[in-house]
Each structure stands twice: as structure tokens, then as C-alpha cells.
Amino acid sequence: MQFIDHAEIEVEAGKGGDGIVAFRREKYVPAGGPSGGNGGRGGSVLLQAVDDLQTLLDFRYARCFKAENGKRGGPNNCTGAAGQDTLIQVPCGTMVYDAESGDLLGDLVVPGQTLCVAQGGKGGLGNQHFLSNRNRAPEYALPGLEGEKRQLRLELKLLAEVGIIGLPNAGKSTLISALSSARPKIADYPFTTLIPNLGVVRKPTGDGTVFADIPGLIEGASEGIGLGHEFLRHIERTRLLLHLIDSTAEEPLAAYRIITQELQSYGRGLPERPQILVLNKIDAVTTDQLNSLQQDFAALNAGPIFCISAVTRLGLDSLMQAVWQQLEALLLESLSV
Incomplete structure (x- = not known):
């Protein structure tokens, strides 16, 4: 087994789902009104320390990690499904740096410890949120926000007494x-x-x-x-x-x-x-x-x-x-x- 104690990876969180424009038009609902649901939250990228890894070798072959996008909203005030998070396992003792700024983002030393390195984008608002006394039939919604994207530098320091x-x-x-x-x-x-x-x-x-x-x-x-x-x-x-x-x-x-x-x-x-x-x-x-x-x-x-x-x-x-x-x-x- 090769011993690799430093690596650079790219992580990208998921984009939030778009809100939608929809109106209720059911037969027995006299006052329908706007019913466009919000978009779902984009998935985040997390690192998790595990004690059965001793090297960063896996990141020599896989360098890009992306979380799932959120789903767009639905009619009848239905919120879209949130994007699935991406969980990346690293050895205990891994220090995580922002590759561009050099800032230390976290030090994962305890098995099970997790660190969110890229936050998923928020879902956009559906047109139901823009209902007001002055605007009874809003015909616009907001798109979802982009997720965070980062270049990370991982450094492994062995945990030995x-x-x-x-x-x-x-x-x-x-x-x-x-x-x-x-x-x-x-x-x-x-x-x-x-x-x-x-x-x-x-x-x-x-x-x-x-x-x-x-x-x-x-x-x-x-x-x-x-x-x-x-x-x-x-x-x-x-x-x-x-x-x-x-x-x-x-x-x-x-x-x-x-x-x-x-x-x-x-x-x-x-x-x-x-x-x-x-x-x-x-x-x-x-x-x-x-x-x-x-x-x-x-x-x-x-x-x-x-x-x-x-x-x-x-x-x-x-x-x-x-x-x-x-x-x-x-x-x-x-x-x-």
C-alpha cells in the first residue's frame, strides 16, 4: 500500500432547486390562489474521519466530488426534495485547508467527526411566498442558489502518542x-x-x-x-x-x-x-x-x-x-x- 499524506481535491455542493409558479384551480376550491412550492436545498459536501483508513491514497485517483442538486418545487405548495449530501471518508488525523486562502477549516482527529466543507445552495421561493393584498396572483418565483465550490488541501498527520x-x-x-x-x-x-x-x-x-x-x-x-x-x-x-x-x-x-x-x-x-x-x-x-x-x-x-x-x-x-x-x-x- 502506498502511503500518501497530502492531496488536493475539488468539492462542489449542490444547487438549490428552483421555486415554481403555480395556481390552484380545483373544482371545489373557490379561491385558488398561488400554490407554487419552494425548491429543495442542495446537497452539502462533508468530510468524515474514520479509523480504518491510514492514507490519502484514494484522493490520487478521485479528486472531484459533487453533491446532488435540490429538486424544483411542485404545485399545491409542495417543496422540492433536498439534494443528497456527499460524505467523503478520510483518515483520522486529517487537516483540511482551503487551498486558495490557506485557512485551516478543520482538524479531523476523532472517529466519526464530520466537517462541512461546501454548503448546499438554498432552494428558491415559489410564487406562494409573494402573495400579498396588493398582488393576489404573483406570477414569478426565485431560482435556487448555487452551492459552494472549493479547492481543498488535505494533510495527514498520524495520530501516535x-x-x-x-x-x-x-x-x-x-x-x-x-x-x-x-x-x-x-x-x-x-x-x-x-x-x-x-x-x-x-x-x-x-x-x-x-x-x-x-x-x-x-x-x-x-x-x-x-x-x-x-x-x-x-x-x-x-x-x-x-x-x-x-x-x-x-x-x-x-x-x-x-x-x-x-x-x-x-x-x-x-x-x-x-x-x-x-x-x-x-x-x-x-x-x-x-x-x-x-x-x-x-x-x-x-x-x-x-x-x-x-x-x-x-x-x-x-x-x-x-x-x-x-x-x-x-x-x-x-x-x-
Whole structure:
């Protein structure tokens, strides 16, 4: 499945039905008078968030969506039928922008949440509405109004509580596969991960927490270099970041500084996001090397440091216990605000 996280679509609401000119001429109705009904309302275009979609791929092939027009009014003061609304399903986490003005129209994050992006036109009034003492037989009615038409830009930001970041080959995909049932592609070459991978990790209480493995960032990612810049937006919603460092790399400290600098350059609250620093692949280094690395990172005041091996699952229990504690603290902090 292709992962598409942005798309542009055109939506057009339905036109309101026309009002009509009609008069009652029944045999036993002595004073007939005008009886032209109103036109029906045009259908609207709505977006609805659903939790069984993970990508905006469908909008690569279908870009234009139009709601049904309202029906014209009928005689005997009958109002025309309203046009049927068009409901478009999008993944949870979709942000909807007006493509021309750039205004944010809505952020669909909860399953079932809907947003009206194009309002249907009102139906025209029939000649019954223009009856007055001065005009007992109006012979005119109003046409229905046109529905709204818009160009929309959709952007998907994954809904994950924990984001796993790091340089290519830091072991992010291996870690998410060890923690969850996700089975991302894993290989020993840069940019194995081409799309974000989501995995549900079970808490000790049985609840599930979504982890996101973000494709490897490189120096200059915030300026559009490499793959990671395409997916930086997906960690904007995360509450906690796991910063994964390959302890077998030639310069682990340089790797840490590169990612930190990219988060600073990207901004949007990511530099202030709580982080847990994780030294991975400790099964491939000596004890002295590991101790030296821990001392170097401790000197940076980079926060808590955990040493793990995602392949052998060494240290994962301690790491996950710290993750659950941090998430619980963040939840309590948000509730107290």
C-alpha cells in the first residue's frame, strides 16, 4: 500500500432547486390562489474521519466530488426534495485547508467527526411566498442558489502518542517490530523505511498505545533533503519522542546533534517535546565503549538514557516502563492545566 499524506481535491455542493409558479384551480376550491412550492436545498459536501483508513491514497485517483442538486418545487405548495449530501471518508488525523486562502477549516482527529466543507445552495421561493393584498396572483418565483465550490488541501498527520526518531539504520523499525505486531521492512542499508510505520504496543493494563517509526532523518531534512522532511509533520502530534542512537556508529554524539538540530530547525513545538534517549545495538559494543558513551551523553544533559538491543530485546522492559511512566505524567499534567 502506498502511503500518501497530502492531496488536493475539488468539492462542489449542490444547487438549490428552483421555486415554481403555480395556481390552484380545483373544482371545489373557490379561491385558488398561488400554490407554487419552494425548491429543495442542495446537497452539502462533508468530510468524515474514520479509523480504518491510514492514507490519502484514494484522493490520487478521485479528486472531484459533487453533491446532488435540490429538486424544483411542485404545485399545491409542495417543496422540492433536498439534494443528497456527499460524505467523503478520510483518515483520522486529517487537516483540511482551503487551498486558495490557506485557512485551516478543520482538524479531523476523532472517529466519526464530520466537517462541512461546501454548503448546499438554498432552494428558491415559489410564487406562494409573494402573495400579498396588493398582488393576489404573483406570477414569478426565485431560482435556487448555487452551492459552494472549493479547492481543498488535505494533510495527514498520524495520530501516535510515541514517535521513534533517529538517523537511518539506527534500528527504529527493528524496535517497533520488537514492541508490537508491526512488521516493517528491515535491511542493512539507508532509507529502508520509506513510509511511517505504525504499531500498537500494549500497556500492562491492556490498553493500546500507538507508536510511529518515522523514516530516517538526515542533516538538512528540515530544508527538504532526504526522506525524513516529508514525514516530520507526523511527529507533531506525538506526546513523547524516543530518540534512537546507533551505539555502533562512528560518531554517536554527532548523530544526536544532527537530529536535535533538525528538530530545532523544523520548530512547531518539536524541540520542547519530551524525549527519552535510547542507545541501541549495545550487544555489538564492549562494556567500556558503552560506559564511555553513557558518560558522553550524560555530559550533554540529554535527559534519561536507556541502553537496549532491539534485536535481542535486552533492556526493553526498563525502557517501556519509563515510557508508560512518562506518558502517565504527561496525561496528568494535561488534565491539571
